[in-house]
Amino acid sequence: MGGPLRAGDIFRHATERQIEEYLLPVARGERACCFSLTEADAGSDVRAMRTTAVRDGDGYRLTGHKVFSTAGPFADFAIVIARMDGTENSYSAFFVDLDGPGRRVEEGATPMSGEHIEADVVLDDCFVPAANLIGAEGDGMRIGLGRVTVNRLLHCPTLLGMARRAIELSLVRARTRTVHGEPLLKLQAIQHKLADMATEYYAARSMTYGAIAALDAGVRPRLEAFMCKLYVAETAFRILDEAVQIHGKEGLTQGSEVEYLFRKVRMFRVLTGTSEIQRNAVAKGLSMYAEVLAAGPDATNRG
Ligand SMILES: Cc1cc2nc3c(=O)[nH]c(=O)nc-3n(C[C@H](O)[C@H](O)[C@H](O)COP(=O)(O)OP(=O)(O)OC[C@H]3O[C@@H](n4cnc5c(N)ncnc54)[C@H](O)[C@@H]3O)c2cc1C
Structure with missing residues (x-):
C-alpha cells in the first residue's frame, strides 16, 4: 500500500454499503485506495483547492486536478475532497471509482525517495452517485483532516522503524570500520552520537506508544498526534543524518541502505x-489552554 492503510479512519463515517463495497475489500487486500x-496550489492551505462538486440529479459532478495521491498508480478508487460549487467554505468527501468516464490517473511526480507511488487524479465532469458521498454534505474537510490526524500518527511507527534500522546499521558500521587501527566505536565522538541517537529514538518511541495506546482506548489524541508527527519526523531525520555521518562516504553513496x-x-x-x-x-x-488558564480556577475546574 505504500504506507499505512489510508482508509482506516473513514470507517467512522461510511455507510454499510460503502463499508461493504469500498472499505472491507481494502482491509482484505482485494482493492486499493x-x-x-x-x-x-493547495497543499498546507488545503482550503485553496479548486476541485468542485456540483449537484446533478441523484449524484454529483466532480471536476479538478489532484496531485501527489500516494498509491494512485495502483488504486481502484480515491477518497476525494472537493469544494461544493458556489460555496466559499463547504467541502464534501466522496468515494470515486478510478475507472469510468470523466476520470483518469496520470503519472505523478517522483519524490526524492525514488519510489514511484504518487499519481495525479484528474476529474473532468466525473459523475459520482449520491450513495458515494462520505458523511454529510459539507463535512468533507472535517472528515478528510480527521483521517489525516489518525494517518499522521500511524506514520510514526514507520519512522521509528527507519530510525531503529539506522541506529543498527550505524552500530555495525562503528564496530567494523577501523580508523588508526581501532574500530570507530572506540571514539568518544562516535559513542556520543550513538548515545544521542538511541536516547532520542527512545523518547520518540515512548510518545508514539502513548498516543497510540490512547487511540486504542477510544480517546482521540488530536493534539498528541500533531506532537508525535512533529517530534518523530524531526527526530528520525536527525538520527538518519547522524547515521550518514557515521557511515562517511559509504553513507553518501547511492544504493547504500543508509543513503x-x-x-x-x-x-x-x-x-x-x-x-x-x-x-x-x-x-x-496551547492558546486555547491559555484562554482557560487566564479565565481563572473556576474555568480550569470545569475542564
Ligand atoms: C511523498 C509525498 C506523498 C504525499 N501523499 C499525499 C496523499 O496521499 N494525498 C494528498 O492529498 N497529499 C499528499 N501529499 C501532499 C502533502 O500533504 C503536501 O505536500 C503537504 O501538505 C505540504 O503542501 P505543499 O507541498 O504544497 O507545501 P506548501 O503548502 O507550499 O508549503 C511550503 C512551505 O511553507 C510552509 N508553510 C505553509 N503554510 C504555512 C503556515 N500557515 N505556517 C507556517 N508555515 C507554512 C510549509 O510548512 C512548507 O515548509 C504528499 C506529499 C509528498 C511529498
Missing part, C-alpha cells in the same frame, strides 16, 4: 502536514 486532497533511508525519512517532514503546520496546530491548542 488513495486519498486525494492536495492540489498543485536510501535518509532520502526517504526526509519526506516525512513535509508529507501528511509539514512540521510547521504541526507546530501551528500545537500552538493553537
Whole structure:
C-alpha cells in the first residue's frame, strides 16, 4: 500500500454499503485506495483547492486536478475532497471509482525517495452517485483532516522503524570500520552520537506508544498526534543524518541502505502536514489552554 492503510479512519463515517463495497475489500487486500486532497496550489492551505462538486440529479459532478495521491498508480478508487460549487467554505468527501468516464490517473511526480507511488487524479465532469458521498454534505474537510490526524500518527511507527534500522546499521558500521587501527566505536565522538541517537529514538518511541495506546482506548489524541508527527519526523531525520555521518562516504553513496533511508525519512517532514503546520496546530491548542488558564480556577475546574 505504500504506507499505512489510508482508509482506516473513514470507517467512522461510511455507510454499510460503502463499508461493504469500498472499505472491507481494502482491509482484505482485494482493492486499493488513495486519498486525494492536495492540489498543485493547495497543499498546507488545503482550503485553496479548486476541485468542485456540483449537484446533478441523484449524484454529483466532480471536476479538478489532484496531485501527489500516494498509491494512485495502483488504486481502484480515491477518497476525494472537493469544494461544493458556489460555496466559499463547504467541502464534501466522496468515494470515486478510478475507472469510468470523466476520470483518469496520470503519472505523478517522483519524490526524492525514488519510489514511484504518487499519481495525479484528474476529474473532468466525473459523475459520482449520491450513495458515494462520505458523511454529510459539507463535512468533507472535517472528515478528510480527521483521517489525516489518525494517518499522521500511524506514520510514526514507520519512522521509528527507519530510525531503529539506522541506529543498527550505524552500530555495525562503528564496530567494523577501523580508523588508526581501532574500530570507530572506540571514539568518544562516535559513542556520543550513538548515545544521542538511541536516547532520542527512545523518547520518540515512548510518545508514539502513548498516543497510540490512547487511540486504542477510544480517546482521540488530536493534539498528541500533531506532537508525535512533529517530534518523530524531526527526530528520525536527525538520527538518519547522524547515521550518514557515521557511515562517511559509504553513507553518501547511492544504493547504500543508509543513503536510501535518509532520502526517504526526509519526506516525512513535509508529507501528511509539514512540521510547521504541526507546530501551528500545537500552538493553537496551547492558546486555547491559555484562554482557560487566564479565565481563572473556576474555568480550569470545569475542564
Ligand atoms: C511523498 C509525498 C506523498 C504525499 N501523499 C499525499 C496523499 O496521499 N494525498 C494528498 O492529498 N497529499 C499528499 N501529499 C501532499 C502533502 O500533504 C503536501 O505536500 C503537504 O501538505 C505540504 O503542501 P505543499 O507541498 O504544497 O507545501 P506548501 O503548502 O507550499 O508549503 C511550503 C512551505 O511553507 C510552509 N508553510 C505553509 N503554510 C504555512 C503556515 N500557515 N505556517 C507556517 N508555515 C507554512 C510549509 O510548512 C512548507 O515548509 C504528499 C506529499 C509528498 C511529498
